[in-house]
Amino acid sequence: MKIQRLAIIARKETCDHITSKKFLLLLLMLSIVVGIGAITGINDYQSNLDRYKSGDSSSVPSPLSIISSITEVIGYYGFGAIIAIALGFDLISGEKETKSLRSLLSHPVYRDEIINGKAIGGIAALTIAITVVFMLVFALFLIQGIVPTLYELGLMLIIWLITIIFLASNFALALMASVIAGSSSNALILSLIILFVLSFFIPVFSARVAVYTMLGEDPRDEITIVRYYADSDEDDEYLELLEEKQQDYDQKRFAIHEISSLFSIQHNYYVLTGVFAKPSWDCIDGTPMLSLKEVINQVWSQLLFFLLYPSLFFGIAYVKFMRMDLR
Amino acid sequence: MIRTENLTKEYNGNCVVDHLNMEIKEGEVFGFLGPNGAGKTTTILMLTGMIEPTEGICLIDGIDVARNPLKAKEVIGYLPEDVGFYGNMTGKDNLDYFAKFYGIYPDKREERIDYLLDLVRLNGVTQTVGGYSRGMNQRLGLAQALLNDPKVVILDEPTANLDPEGVAQFRKIIRKISDEGKTILICSHILSEIKQVCRTLGILSQGKMVAQGTTEEVEEQLREQSNIPMKITIESIKPLPELSHPDILEIHKTENRAEISVNRDIRRELSSQLQEASNGIIEMHLEKPGLEQLFLKVYRRD
Numbered sequence: 001m002k003i004q005r006l007a008i009i010a011r012k013e014t015c016d017h018i019t020s021k022k023f024l025l026l027l028l029m030l031s032i033v034v035g036i037g038a039i040t041g042i043n044d045y046q047s048n049l050d051r052y053k054s055g056d057s058s059s060v061p062s063p064l065s066i067i068s069s070i071t072e073v074i075g076y077y078g079f080g081a082i083i084a085i086a087l088g089f090d091l092i093s094g095e096k097e098t099k100s101l102r103s104l105l106s107h108p109v110y111r112d113e114i115i116n117g118k119a120i121g122g123i124a125a126l127t128i129a130i131t132v133v134f135m136l137v138f139a140l141f142l143i144q145g146i147v148p149t150l151y152e153l154g155l156m157l158i159i160w161l162i163t164i165i166f167l168a169s170n171f172a173l174a175l176m177a178s179v180i181a182g183s184s185s186n187a188l189i190l191s192l193i194i195l196f197v198l199s200f201f202i203p204v205f206s207a208r209v210a211v212y213t214m215l216g217e218d219p220r221d222e223i224t225i226v227r228y229y230a231d232s233d234e235d236d237e238y239l240e241l242l243e244e245k246q247q248d249y250d251q252k253r254f255a256i257h258e259i260s261s262l263f264s265i266q267h268n269y270y271v272l273t274g275v276f277a278k279p280s281w282d283c284i285d286g287t288p289m290l291s292l293k294e295v296i297n298q299v300w301s302q303l304l305f306f307l308l309y310p311s312l313f314f315g316i317a318y319v320k321f322m323r324m325d326l327r
Numbered sequence: 328m329i330r331t332e333n334l335t336k337e338y339n340g341n342c343v344v345d346h347l348n349m350e351i352k353e354g355e356v357f358g359f360l361g362p363n364g365a366g367k368t369t370t371i372l373m374l375t376g377m378i379e380p381t382e383g384i385c386l387i388d389g390i391d392v393a394r395n396p397l398k399a400k401e402v403i404g405y406l407p408e409d410v411g412f413y414g415n416m417t418g419k420d421n422l423d424y425f426a427k428f429y430g431i432y433p434d435k436r437e438e439r440i441d442y443l444l445d446l447v448r449l450n451g452v453t454q455t456v457g458g459y460s461r462g463m464n465q466r467l468g469l470a471q472a473l474l475n476d477p478k479v480v481i482l483d484e485p486t487a488n489l490d491p492e493g494v495a496q497f498r499k500i501i502r503k504i505s506d507e508g509k510t511i512l513i514c515s516h517i518l519s520e521i522k523q524v525c526r527t528l529g530i531l532s533q534g535k536m537v538a539q540g541t542t543e544e545v546e547e548q549l550r551e552q553s554n555i556p557m558k559i560t561i562e563s564i565k566p567l568p569e570l571s572h573p574d575i576l577e578i579h580k581t582e583n584r585a586e587i588s589v590n591r592d593i594r595r596e597l598s599s600q601l602q603e604a605s606n607g608i609i610e611m612h613l614e615k616p617g618l619e620q621l622f623l624k625v626y627r628r629d
Contacts, residue, residue, distance in 0.1 A: 098411040101411075105377050106472075
C-alpha cells in the first residue's frame with residue numbers, strides 16, 4: 001500500500017461525499033434538528049442558572065448538558081446511523097453496478113488501497129459533518145453568552161471523538177453490507193437489518209428470552225400473593241426468602257440486560273457520551289472527583305464493544321473486498 | 328510481449344481457463360475469439376492482474392503479472408467490456424483521476440488527456456459522464472485505456488455500442504496505435520471486425536486455445552474441424568465433360584457451368600482435365616467458407 005495512491009482515493013471520496021446533494025441534505029437536516037435541540041438545552045441551562053443564582057438550586061448548571069441534546073439526536077433518535085449508512089451503503093455495490101470498479105482496478109492501484117481510501121474518505125466526510133454541527137452548537141453557546149471552561153471544552157472534545165467513532169461504526173457496517181450485497185438496494189436493506197438486530201433484537205427481544213429461559217418466572221407475582229395472604233411467622237419467613245430470591249433475580253436480569261445491551265452500538269454510545277455529558281464525577285473547586293482512568297474503569301466493557309464494532313465491520317469488509325470476484 | 332504458460336483458473340473446482348499457452352509478439356494485433364463462457368474475460372482479467380491464476384504464469388513485457396500486478400498495469404491499457412465511469416464527474420475528470428495513479432505530473436497529465444479526448448472526439452464535452460450515451464462511454468473507455476501510453480493494449484468488445492462512424496473511427500485509432508508499435512489484444516464476438524483489424528487470431532473454447540495463427544491459418548484449422556466443403560465454380564467455352572476426382576463431394580452441373588463441392592483446392596487437377604478435353608475455361612474460382620461460418624459451425628451450441 002502506498003500513501004500517495006491511498007490519498008488520491010481518499011481525497012476523491014471525501015470530495016464526492018461532501019459535494020453530493022445527499023450529504024448536504026442530511027447535514028442540513030441534522031443541523032436543524034441539533035440546532036432546535038441545542039436551543040431547548042440552552043433555555044433549560046439559562047433557567048437552571050437563574051434558579052442557581054436565586055438560591056433555589058445548589059448545583060451549578062453545566063453547558064455539557066446542552067451537548068447531550070446533540071448526542072441524543074445523533075444516537076437515540078438515530079440521525080447518526082442514518083447519515084453514516086447513507087454515506088456507506090453504495091460505496092462498493094454502487095461501483096460494481098456502474099462498472100467503474102473494474103475500470104479503477106485496471107490502473108495501478110491495489111484493492112486494499114481502494115477499500116482503505118473509501119473508508120478514510122467516508123470517515124473524513126462524517127468528521128466534517130459532525131464538526132460543523134458541534135461548531136454550530138458552540139456558536140449558539142457564544143451567542144447566548146455561555147462560555148465553557150477549559151475542562152468542559154476538553155470533555156466536549158471527548159464527546160466529539162466518541163461521536164466520530166459512533167458514526168464510523170455505522171459507516172463501517174454499511175461499507176461491509178456494500179461489499180457483501182450484490183446491489184445497493186440489498187446493501188441498504190442488509191445494513192438496516194443488522195442495525196435492527198444489534199440495536200433492538202439482541203438488547204430487547206433476545207434479552208427477554210434469555211431472562212425467561214435462564215431465570216424462569218419473576219418471583220414478584222408470588223411475593224404479591226404471599227404478602228396479601230401472609231398471616232403467620234412461617235409466611236413471613238417465606239416472604240423473606242422470596243424477597244431474597246427476587247433480589248437475586250433482579251441482579252441477574254440486570255446483568256443479562258447489561259450484557260445484551262453491549263451489542264447495541266447506540267446503547268454504548270449513549271452510555272459513553274452520558275458519562276462525559278452528564279458527569280456524576282463532576283468537579284469540586286475545579287478538581288474532578290474521579291480521574292479519567294476511574295471513569296473508564298466504570299464503562300470499560302461498553303468502550304471495548306464500542307471500539308470493537310468498527311474494527312469488526314471494517315475487517316469483514318476488507319477481507320470480502322480483497323476476495324471479491326470481479327468477473 | 329504477451330505470453331502465458333499453462334495458465335489455469337478454477338472456480339469452485341470448475342476449470343474456466345485450462346492450461347492456456349499463448350504467445351503474442353510485439354506489435355501484433357491479436358484477435359481473441361471464443362463463444363460465451365469460453366474463458367476469454369477470465370483470461371483477460373488474469374492478464375491485467377485483476378485476478379490471480381490458480382496455476383501457471385502470464386508474462387507481459389517480461390513482467391510476471393501475478394507477482395507484480397502494479398508493474399504490469401503500468402505497461403497495460405485495458406478497456407473492459409461495458410466500461411464504467413464515475414457518473415458525477417466529467418470525462419476529463421474521470422481520466423484525470425485514473426491518470427493520477429501513474430504519477431504523471433499535472434501539466435503532462437493534462438496534455439495527455441487533451442490529446443486522448445481529441446483522439447476519441449470527446450474534446451469540448453463538458454457534461455458529466457452520467458449523461459453520456461453508450462457510444463460516448465465506450466470512446467471514453469478507449470481513451471482511459473491509452474492514458475499511460477501503454478505497450479500492450481487489451482480491448483474487450485471495443486466496438487460494442489459504437490455506431491458505424493464510431494466503428495470506422497475505432498479502426499483508425501487501432502491502426503494508428505498499431506503503427507506506434509503497440510501490441511494489441513482485441514476480444515470480440517464481431518468476427519468481421521476482428522478480421523478487419525487483426526493480423527493474428529486465437530480461438531478459445533472451454534478454456535483451451537483450439538486454434539491460433541494468422542487469419543488464414545485459423546480459417547484452415549477451423550475448416551478442418553468443421554468439415555464444411557469448399558466450392559469450385561467453373562464456366563467453360565464448350566459443354567463440360569464428366570469431371571472426376573476423389574476429393575469431389577458433389578457436382579451441380581449445367582451445360583457449360585458447374586458448382587463442385589470439394590474437400591480441398593483441386594483447381595489445378597480440374598484445369599488439367601478440361602485441357603485434356605480441349606475445353607477452354609471462361610472462369611474458375613474457389614469459394615472458401617468465411618471465418619464467421621466456420622466459427623458458428625464449430626462452436627454453435629444447439
